[in-house]
Amino acid sequence: MGHYGSIVYGSAKKHILKTLDPIHHQGLRIALGAFRTSPVQSLYAESGEPSLEHRRLKLSLNYAAKLNSIPENPGFESLTDSSPIEFFETKKSGPSLGARLQNHLEKIETKYENIDNVKVRKPPPWEQYNVKFDTSLTEFEKGNTNALVLQKEFLNLKEQYNEHYEIYTDGSKQDHKVAAAFFLLDDPGDSVSTRLRDYSSVFSAELEAILMAIKMVKSKLSRRKRHFAVFVDSLSALQALENRHFKNKNVRRIFNIIRTLPQRVSITFIWTPAHVGIKGNETVDQHAKDALSKRETKELDLVTLKRARRRWLRNSIESPTPGIIFVRKRNDKKRNNTFVLTCDSTSPPTCLKVGYSTFKVTPYIPRPMRCFKCHRFGHSRTTCRCTVVRCRCGKGGHAGKD
Numbered sequence: 001m002g003h004y005g006s007i008v009y010g011s012a013k014k015h016i017l018k019t020l021d022p023i024h025h026q027g028l029r030i031a032l033g034a035f036r037t038s039p040v041q042s043l044y045a046e047s048g049e050p051s052l053e054h055r056r057l058k059l060s061l062n063y064a065a066k067l068n069s070i071p072e073n074p075g076f077e078s079l080t081d082s083s084p085i086e087f088f089e090t091k092k093s094g095p096s097l098g099a100r101l102q103n104h105l106e107k108i109e110t111k112y113e114n115i116d117n118v119k120v121r122k123p124p125p126w127e128q129y130n131v132k133f134d135t136s137l138t139e140f141e142k143g144n145t146n147a148l149v150l151q152k153e154f155l156n157l158k159e160q161y162n163e164h165y166e167i168y169t170d171g172s173k174q175d176h177k178v179a180a181a182f183f184l185l186d187d188p189g190d191s192v193s194t195r196l197r198d199y200s201s202v203f204s205a206e207l208e209a210i211l212m213a214i215k216m217v218k219s220k221l222s223r224r225k226r227h228f229a230v231f232v233d234s235l236s237a238l239q240a241l242e243n244r245h246f247k248n249k250n251v252r253r254i255f256n257i258i259r260t261l262p263q264r265v266s267i268t269f270i271w272t273p274a275h276v277g278i279k280g281n282e283t284v285d286q287h288a289k290d291a292l293s294k295r296e297t298k299e300l301d302l303v304t305l306k307r308a309r310r311r312w313l314r315n316s317i318e319s320p321t322p323g324i325i326f327v328r329k330r331n332d333k334k335r336n337n338t339f340v341l342t343c344d345s346t347s348p349p350t351c352l353k354v355g356y357s358t359f360k361v362t363p364y365i366p367r368p369m370r371c372f373k374c375h376r377f378g379h380s381r382t383t384c385r386c387t388v389v390r391c392r393c394g395k396g397g398h399a400g401k402d
Contacts, residue, residue: 006056007063011095017053024052054313057104061309064101120252125244129258133242135271138235147276154278161268164229165220167213168272168280171205171234172288178202179291180209182216183284190216191284193291197301199308204301206234207250209288210241214257214267221265228267233274233281241269249301 010017028043029036044051050058067075079098137157140150158166166185171178178200181193192212196205210232217228232238245251258267272281 003055003059007060007097010056010060011097011100017056020052050313058309058313060097060101061104061313062306064097065305065309120249121256122246122252123255123259127255127259129255130261130263130266131241131258132266132268133238133270134268135235135238137271137273140273142273142276150273150276151278154272157270158229161227161229161270164227164268165225166280167216167228167230168284169206169209169213169230169232170274170281170284170288171202171209172285172292173200173202173205174289174292177292178205179288179294180205180212181284181287181291182209182213183280183287184216185280190220191287192216193287193294195291195294195296197296199311200301201303201307203234203236203240204250204303205288206232206237207240207248207254209284210237210269211250211254211257214254217265217267218257218261221262226264226266228265230267230269231272231280232269233272235271238269238271248303 025040025043028034028047028049029038032043032046034043034046043049064079067073068079070076075097079101134157137150137153140153142150167182168185169180169182171180173179176198178196178198179193180196181191184190194208194212196208210230213230239245240248240251241254244255246255261267272278274281274285
């Protein structure tokens with residue numbers, strides 16, 4: 001409830017906004033059972049919760065992204081305010097939303113240009129689609145199955161769709177570049193590839209490839225071409241289509257096109273394991289990789305834009321102050337498998353014996369001696385009766401030497 005309306009009251013003075021921080025800190029201390037003397041930055045690192053300032057910034061960035069996709073909204077003018085933040089320091093009124101976010105937007109990779117603001121109608125839930133899904137190859141675990149076995153099973157499965165026109169789709173991502181492509185096996189010339197906006201997800205690329213393939217199906221309809229088999233190597237994309245995940249805009253676009261197809265046309269989506277030597281899948285994968293060098297042609301969707309904002313905020317939270325390193329947030333920690341604990345007694349403490357430590361505990365004895373019979377180390381002159389040449393290791397009949 002504390003974040004409700006933060007986009008509006010976020011324009012207040014900093015000293016007024018800081019009055020909310022002690023309430024937030026007290027809640028974190030109660031939840032973690034921390035002491036009153038625990039540093040605030042430690043509470044953030046231990047709980048994984050961002051500060052109120054970062055939380056307000058995240059909500060403001062998401063609201064600005066959505067507002068920019070609707071230019072006819074009355075609040076759109078607040079984003080175009082390019083007045084510097086220092087201009088409002090001498091005024092009673094706080095800075096506008098555009099002025100507050102101006103410095104932050106300059107540091108983020110993705111901008112607000114070319115946002116996809118086209119409204120896609122949601123298909124009615126009672127609509128029936130002549131679409132089938134075949135995920136029978138998921139019974140074979142890709143990591144534990146030989147590639148030749150997967151190729152053989154794929155050929156056996158493909159025999160069931162001999163009368164279908166085969167279409168292969170794939171998405172590719174390298175660093176921040178993303179591309180999608182589809183390939184028609186019966187007509188190699190009908191292969192289309194495109195590059196998406198940077199920082200898009202592979203899931204978006206897979207759906208974009210399926211969308212392009214469905215558009216091609218609509219344009220290639222004829223009396224002979226009635227049945228199509230679309231081979232997809234993304235199980236998550238097929239599950240989104242099978243479960244009618246209409247929150248995704250590309251899923252809505254795909255089903256809106258399928259609704260316009262004649263009833264005699266049938267489409268079957270088949271899951272195909274990737275990178276196992278299947279000819280069609282390897283070909284379309286190469287087309288998608290070649291498209292990474294093209295120019296960006298697609299508009300930026302809100303999901304990709306919000307993902308870029310979260311990534312930038314996460315990186316800024318991990319090191320908010322120069323010189324401060326949070327161990328829980330670092331991935332380059334060096335693991336030390338050996339620890340030395342000192343104690344007054346010759347045996348390990350009881351707390352270590354009863355299992356309070358996950359490490360294996362063994363006593364460290366200086367100048368260890370080896371038993372002459374079992375060749376085991378672990379006894380010293382101070383604990384074993386010995387001479388210059390021999391000693392006893394503790395077991396009857398065993399003798400040892402240096």
